[in-house]
Amino acid sequence: MSQNLTMSPDLGTEDWDPDVITRMIFIGPGAHVSEQEVVSEFHMLGLPLTIKNTCYGSMISGKSEDVYKAIEEIRKLDPNHIFTKERGFAPGDPRRCRGHRFGPREGFHQMEKEYRILGFVSNALENPKEVEIEEKKPVDVDEFKKIMNECLENKE
Amino acid sequence: MVKIAIYPPNSLILADLLERKGHTPLVLQKQIRQKIKDPEIDSPPMNITEEDPIKGLKYAAIEVPSGVRGRMAIIGPLIDEAEAAIVVDGAPYGFGCIGCARTNELSIFLLRNKDIPVLELTYPTNQDETYAMVNEINEFVDSLEETDKEEE
Numbered sequence: 001m002s003q004n005l006t007m008s009p010d011l012g013t014e015d016w017d018p019d020v021i022t023r024m025i026f027i028g029p030g031a032h033v034s035e036q037e038v039v040s041e042f043h044m045l046g047l048p049l050t051i052k053n054t055c056y057g058s059m060i061s062g063k064s065e066d067v068y069k070a071i072e073e074i075r076k077l078d079p080n081h082i083f084t085k086e087r088g089f090a091p092g093d094p095r096r097c098r099g100h101r102f103g104p105r106e107g108f109h110q111m112e113k114e115y116r117i118l119g120f121v122s123n124a125l126e127n128p129k130e131v132e133i134e135e136k137k138p139v140d141v142d143e144f145k146k147i148m149n150e151c152l153e154n155k156e
Numbered sequence: 157m158v159k160i161a162i163y164p165p166n167s168l169i170l171a172d173l174l175e176r177k178g179h180t181p182l183v184l185q186k187q188i189r190q191k192i193k194d195p196e197i198d199s200p201p202m203n204i205t206e207e208d209p210i211k212g213l214k215y216a217a218i219e220v221p222s223g224v225r226g227r228m229a230i231i232g233p234l235i236d237e238a239e240a241a242i243v244v245d246g247a248p249y250g251f252g253c254i255g256c257a258r259t260n261e262l263s264i265f266l267l268r269n270k271d272i273p274v275l276e277l278t279y280p281t282n283q284d285e286t287y288a289m290v291n292e293i294n295e296f297v298d299s300l301e302e303t304d305k306e307e308e
Contacts, residue, residue: 130291131288133284
């Protein structure tokens, strides 16, 4: 692991520019667009962005103004199924990229967990409705006693 | 536009729902980006400098482990900036990016004590709970907009 921790990457000028940001675009379950369509749409926008196709959607990097503009446009494809999130490191940064590490990158596990309920979030955005959740309560002692006695009697 | 602190501070769902409503989620990734673009530090995750635990003293006492103070140096400014907060509780193990239970507790404590509107939710496990979570977040954000307008 030591090489991961002591790596001093040779970064380009863009990597040091504080105005350059990176965002991850997630395509939720049941989306009407594919990763490829999203990436093609990004290319069609003609903005100076670095675009990367990933398993969950895509990742874009560029000047913040261009990135926000691109995200606004891309959300129009499927507003309820496209989710976006900031990312600290640029795409392919050797300090985080899976290609240079021995296993999933940090942040992947939470992404995996959130993806499980992403479909429900999409449904909630698509068809908003009021729901009432019944709180789970512990069994009443008297009732528990009654059931217990019934079981014991049946056993005899 | 209200600056809203979220917990876990790298949550995709919370950040996205707030951005949809036109608000600014205070996410940890922005802080990390600032840190890694600092030319003096070139090797995260070994990026905690001797300055960080000192900065962390603003949020935690000297007896608190330096790991907590170092983390607070990154999360603390987000808490300072927050005008409202959404905290998700009861998330599955490994959820969130802090990697330190005490820092989590301290951050949530600071958010609760900050005299700002705080919405506390439980991590949903099924469809109905997710519906309720999304509704609650939307209602909370709408109520912030109303108070924002009243103040103006």
